[in-house]
Amino acid sequence: MPFLFRQTFGCAAALAALLALPAAAAVPTGGFQIRHIYPHDATAFTEGLFYLHGDLYESTGIPGRSNIRRVRLNDGVVLQSTSIAPSLFGEGIVNWGEEIVSLTWQDHVGFRWDLRTLAQKKTFRYPGEGWALTQDGKHLIMSDGTPVLRVLDPVTFRQVRTIKVTVDGLPVSNLNELEWVKGEILANIWQTNLIARVDPATGKVKAWLDLTGLPETVSSPNPDAVLNGIAYDRQHDRLFVTGKDWPHLYEIRLTPPKGAAPKGSSR
Numbered sequence: 001m002p003f004l005f006r007q008t009f010g011c012a013a014a015l016a017a018l019l020a021l022p023a024a025a026a027v028p029t030g031g032f033q034i035r036h037i038y039p040h041d042a043t044a045f046t047e048g049l050f051y052l053h054g055d056l057y058e059s060t061g062i063p064g065r066s067n068i069r070r071v072r073l074n075d076g077v078v079l080q081s082t083s084i085a086p087s088l089f090g091e092g093i094v095n096w097g098e099e100i101v102s103l104t105w106q107d108h109v110g111f112r113w114d115l116r117t118l119a120q121k122k123t124f125r126y127p128g129e130g131w132a133l134t135q136d137g138k139h140l141i142m143s144d145g146t147p148v149l150r151v152l153d154p155v156t157f158r159q160v161r162t163i164k165v166t167v168d169g170l171p172v173s174n175l176n177e178l179e180w181v182k183g184e185i186l187a188n189i190w191q192t193n194l195i196a197r198v199d200p201a202t203g204k205v206k207a208w209l210d211l212t213g214l215p216e217t218v219s220s221p222n223p224d225a226v227l228n229g230i231a232y233d234r235q236h237d238r239l240f241v242t243g244k245d246w247p248h249l250y251e252i253r254l255t256p257p258k259g260a261a262p263k264g265s266s267r
Contacts, residue, residue: 027167028257029208035238035251039076042247044069048093048102048132048177049229051240052115055079056231056249059093059102066090068102068118073240076249082118084111092132092177094140096154101140103130110157124157134178134185136200141185143178147171149185149203163203165196172196172205179230181239186230193217193227195241207257216246 048059056071066084071077084090089105099121100113106129112122131143139160140152149163165172165187176190184206185198195209211217211227222245229242229249242249 027205027208029210030257031255032209032211032213032252033255034214035253038073038240038249038251040242040246040249041071041076041078042245045224045244046177046229046242046246047091047244049231049240049242050093050095050134050179051231051233051238052095056240057093057095057100058229059090061090061105061244063087063089066104068093068100068113070118073249080118082113082120091130092143094133094135096135096140101133101154103133103142105129105131126157131176132178132188134180136180141178141180141200143175143187145174145176145190147173147175149175149178149187149198163198163200165198165203165205167205177228177230179232181232186232188228188230190228191226195227195230209254211241211252214241214250215248216243 044058045061045065046058047061050057056073058069058071060067064086066088067081069081070079072079088107091103091105093100093102095115098115100115102111108125108127110124110126110130111120113120129144131145134141140154142150142152147165149165150159151161151163152159165175174190175187177188179186185200187196187198189196193210193212196205197207197209199206216225217227225243225245227243231240238251240249240251
């Protein structure tokens, strides 16, 4: 999440070093095939994404540009939008019941929005940074940039337990956008083209998904325009990915792992 690339290069370099270790390299890596390409707002600094009832719900970041929106999948048209206070950096979102729950980056404040109208209903507080949210049907799952995911009560936001994400016992940092898919947590690793498939019971990375090759990952003049956005259509078994300020959203099909994980980050 944050957009200060120069200040966080050390984190990306540390991740590259982690993935270069033999233990991490032993984790298989899967690829992808593009099934469909959809338009995406190239000014949307995507921080959170989910699919529900035929539409995409998206949160965007950067103070003064942060908002919650409902987007038509086929053409990327923004059907509804509500702004977050201009001093705040909007972060991850997830649906729960008739509400959307959203985070902010470093302000320790979250919001509950009406799913139908996008009207703000409540605010709440939490410690640490807010990066992303998903849910497993019973609890919310939150990332804060550390290797530890928080499992939360969806009503009170009280922490129920934690999940430490590791590769052969080594912690994996920069866990960003999250999505619950078929009993696994998909976690985008910030500043890379990698998504980790995490076992929620153990925290172990079962496999990497390497999305290098999507057009926006090949060449971009903006170092902050990184992969960040995962949404899953459970009814039709469709997986969508996009990135910050990307002009496209992709429906992809995952291909089976073929070998060792990449030796470093995408940079």
